Structures are given as structure tokens and as C-alpha cells.
Amino acid sequence: MSPERLARINAMLDNRQPDLSVYLEYMHKPHNLSAVIRTADAVGIPEVHATWLAEQSHISNHKASGSGQWVDIRTHKTTTEAVSHFRSQGMQVLATNLSDSAVDYREIDYTQPTVLMMGNERDGISQEALGLADQDIIVPMVGMVQSLNVSVAAALILYEAQRQRQGAQMYGQRRLDDAICQRHLFEGGHP
Amino acid sequence: MSPERLARINAMLDNRQPDLSVYLEYMHKPHNLSAVIRTADAVGIPEVHATWLAEQSHISNHKASGSGQWVDIRTHKTTTEAVSHFRSQGMQVLATNLSDSAVDYREIDYTQPTVLMMGNERDGISQEALGLADQDIIVPMVGMVQSLNVSVAAALILYEAQRQRQGAQMYGQRRLDDAICQRHLFEGGHP
Numbered sequence: 169m170s171p172e173r174l175a176r177i178n179a180m181l182d183n184r185q186p187d188l189s190v191y192l193e194y195m196h197k198p199h200n201l202s203a204v205i206r207t208a209d210a211v212g213i214p215e216v217h218a219t220w221l222a223e224q225s226h227i228s229n230h231k232a233s234g235s236g237q238w239v240d241i242r243t244h245k246t247t248t249e250a251v252s253h254f255r256s257q258g259m260q261v262l263a264t265n266l267s268d269s270a271v272d273y274r275e276i277d278y279t280q281p282t283v284l285m286m287g288n289e290r291d292g293i294s295q296e297a298l299g300l301a302d303q304d305i306i307v308p309m310v311g312m313v314q315s316l317n318v319s320v321a322a323a324l325i326l327y328e329a330q331r332q333r334q335g336a337q338m339y340g341q342r343r344l345d346d347a348i349c350q351r352h353l354f355e356g357g358h359p
Numbered sequence: 360m361s362p363e364r365l366a367r368i369n370a371m372l373d374n375r376q377p378d379l380s381v382y383l384e385y386m387h388k389p390h391n392l393s394a395v396i397r398t399a400d401a402v403g404i405p406e407v408h409a410t411w412l413a414e415q416s417h418i419s420n421h422k423a424s425g426s427g428q429w430v431d432i433r434t435h436k437t438t439t440e441a442v443s444h445f446r447s448q449g450m451q452v453l454a455t456n457l458s459d460s461a462v463d464y465r466e467i468d469y470t471q472p473t474v475l476m477m478g479n480e481r482d483g484i485s486q487e488a489l490g491l492a493d494q495d496i497i498v499p500m501v502g503m504v505q506s507l508n509v510s511v512a513a514a515l516i517l518y519e520a521q522r523q524r525q526g527a528q529m530y531g532q533r534r535l536d537d538a539i540c541q542r543h544l545f546e547g548g549h550p
């Protein structure tokens with residue numbers, strides 16, 4: 169591996185946020201998954217969580233423009249199973265929801281360990297997810313459409329988290345498990 | 360038209376920002392166009408500009424999840440033609456560009472009349488666009504992927520513009536041409 173590539177991978181590892189993640193409920197459009205994974209990589213999320221519509225589980229193998237190697241995708245059977253994993257990590261669980269009672273996404277403290285739950289493009293977030301979440305959040309809209317594209321909504325919230333965490337000096341110091349770092353350094357040298 | 364719908368359309372019109380726009384260069388993926396148009400509507404952009412790859416001009420008729428009626432799409436033959444239109448409107452012209460010399464998108468003053476130029480998904484922004492722009496801007500990324508999805512990058516910048524304009528009290532007061540308002544009130548009552 170060249171010294172430049174080694175330095176690039178090490179810098180990426182120093183910026184990874186093990187206590188920030190996103191969960192995609194019943195994903196079914198590969199291009200949205202791909203867009204979310206690129207955004208996750210760009211803000212330093214090491215692992216994305218998902219449940220799949222039964223007939224679509226093949227897209228779990230989808231490669232997102234070269235980020236597949238750098239962002240892990242972890243599949244769950246149900247939202248309840250996914251949320252109990254997030255709870256075991258001590259994360260606050262946020263549900264994006266297009267409702268009047270949802271809070272503006274800019275009011276949340278994302279320096280806490282946080283997972284962001286995104287709903288399915290057609291049906292939105294499930295009642296199961298809403299029941300398990302600590303808080304509903306929304307990206308305000310002043311036009312006539314009822315919703316944003318799911319990868320757009322995820323990116324707006326994740327970049328707000330990135331902004332807050334940068335202000336809190338949470339980037340640039342390694343917090344990722346050493347085993348994961350070693351794997352990336354090894355695989356990144358043998359792509 | 361019901362009083363509720365009339366009130367909703369009037370509120371939308373009061374939030375329209377005639378001096379904010381986005382220009383999509385050589386668009387070729389309908390789902391990205393659709394996502395950008397939904398975001399444009401959600402931040403109050405009345406008109407989106409585009410050039411098309413020759414074989415793809417049919418997607419100019421694409422409907423973006425119900426927002427097509429509310430956001431106009433204006434086609435140009437070339438970027439040079441598009442930019443001379445923006446200049447005639449007194450807009451600052453920003454080019455998104457994945458280069459080291461590009462400025463962080465959060466450093467720009469979006470309360471000025473502004474158009475944001477987005478590049479093609481495969482080739483990025485053209486040299487033509489870069490030569491005509493006042494400023495290159497970038498959304499910082501701390502991972503390994505080289506770029507964000509184009510509709511994601513557009514949304515992050517447009518919501519930063521929305522945030523600044525909201526702070527400057529630029530929403531909630533009608534600034535859109537009366538003829539356009541009348542058309543929306545008429546068409547919105549006869550969908």
C-alpha cells in the first residue's frame with residue numbers, strides 16, 4: 169500500500185463515529201440505499217442497519233459506488249430486533265415522521281449516541297418504529313410536496329449531526345474498535 | 360377550491376423565493392431529477408433549470424411525485440445560455456465542484472440572489488460551468504467515497520440557503536410575480 173493511501177485510510181478511521189448510525193426500514197430502491205451509504209461514509213458512519221422487503225433482500229449485496237467496502241451493512245429481521253440492538257449500544261432512537269407532532273431535526277442533540285430511523289419510500293415509517301422511538305423528528309418543508317426523497321432527508325439530518333459533532337471535537341480522534349480498523353487497513357491494502 | 364386548500368396554496372406562494380434556483384447540467388437519471396424537484400419545492404424554489412443529454416430530453420416531462428405542477432422546469436440548450444439567463448437576473452452563480460480549491464458550502468451568503476449549478480452524475484460539473492461561475496463550493500466529506508449523490512448534495516446546500524434566508528426573514532412575505540401566483544391559484548383549484 170502506498171504511504172498516501174495508508175494516510176487516507178488512517179484519516180478516515182480517525183473520523184469514524186461508532187456511536188452514530190442510520191437504520192433503513194424495509195428498503196426497496198437500490199439507488200436510495202446507495203445514496204444513503206455514500207452519505208454515511210461521508211459523515212463517518214461505519215455501519216448502516218436495514219430491514220428488507222422479503223422479495224428485495226438481494227439488494228443487501230448492492231455496492232454503493234465504492235463505499236460498500238468501507239461502510240458495513242447489517243441486516244435485521246424486524247424493527248424490534250434492530251431497536252433492541254440500538255438500545256444495547258445506549259443509543260437514542262430517533263424516528264423520522266411526517267407528522268405535526270414531530271420536532272424540527274435541528275433541535276436534537278446529536279452528540280449523544282444516536283441512531284436515525286428512516287421509513288420506506290412508499291409507506292413511511294412503521295407504527296412499530298414509532299412506538300419504539302424516543303422522539304419523532306421532521307425536516308420542515310414550505311412547499312406543496314408531502315415528503316422529501318428518503319436519501320435526501322437522511323442526508324440533511326446526518327449532516328446536521330456531523331456539524332454538531334465537529335463543533336464538539338468528536339472528529340479526528342480514533343474511537344472505532346481496533347479490530348475493525350485492522351480489517352480496513354488490511355483490506356484497503358488489498359482491494 | 361376548499362378554504363383549506365386555498366390557504367395552503369397561498370402559504371406556499373408566500374414562501375416562494377424567486378431569487379433562489381438550481382441548475383442541473385446534463386441530467387440523465389429521472390430519479391435524481393425527481394428528488395431535486397421535491398427538495399426545490401420544499402425550500403420554496405419556484406423554477407428549476409436544466410440542460411439534457413440529447414437522448415434524454417424526454418425526462419424533461421417527468422413528474423416529480425406531485426411537485427411537477429408546483430415547480431416549473433426551464434430547459435436551456437447550453438450552460439452558457441443558462442448562465443446568461445442567471446446573470447440577467449442578477450444572481451451569483453455557484454458551481455459545485457469536487458476540488459481542493461472549492462469553498463465549504465456553509466461559508467456562502469445565500470441571502471443574495473443565487474443559483475446553484477449541479478454536475479452530471481458521471482462526469483461532474485463541466486469546464487464551461489466552472490469557467491462561468493463566481494465561486495466553486497463543496498460539501499466536505501470525511502470518508503472514502505469521492506462524491507455524494509447529486510440530489511443529496513443539492514439538498515444539503517439548498518437547506519443551508521433556506522436556513523440563512525429564514526434567519527433573514529425572507530420567508531412568509533410574497534415576492535413571487537403576481538402572474539405566476541394567479542396561475543397556481545387557478546391550476547391548484549382545477550388539478
Ligand SMILES: C[S@@+](CC[C@H](N)C(=O)[O-])C[C@H]1O[C@@H](n2cnc3c(N)ncnc32)[C@H](O)[C@@H]1O
Nearest residue numbers: 264286287289291292293306307315316318321
Ligand atoms: C417518501 S417518504 C414516505 C412518504 C410516505 N407516504 C409517508 O406518508 O410517510 C420516505 C421516508 O423519507 C423520510 N422523509 C421524507 N421526508 C421527510 C421529512 N420532511 N422529514 C423527515 N423525514 C422525511 C422519512 O423517513 C420517510 O419515511
Ligand SMILES: C[S@@+](CC[C@H](N)C(=O)[O-])C[C@H]1O[C@@H](n2cnc3c(N)ncnc32)[C@H](O)[C@@H]1O
Nearest residue numbers: 455477478480482483484497498506507509512
Ligand atoms: C456524483 S457527482 C460527480 C462525480 C464525478 N465523477 C466528478 O468527479 O465530479 C455529481 C454531482 O453531484 C454534486 N456533488 C456530489 N458530491 C458533492 C460534494 N461533496 N460537494 C459538492 N457537490 C457535490 C456535484 O454537482 C457533482 O457534479
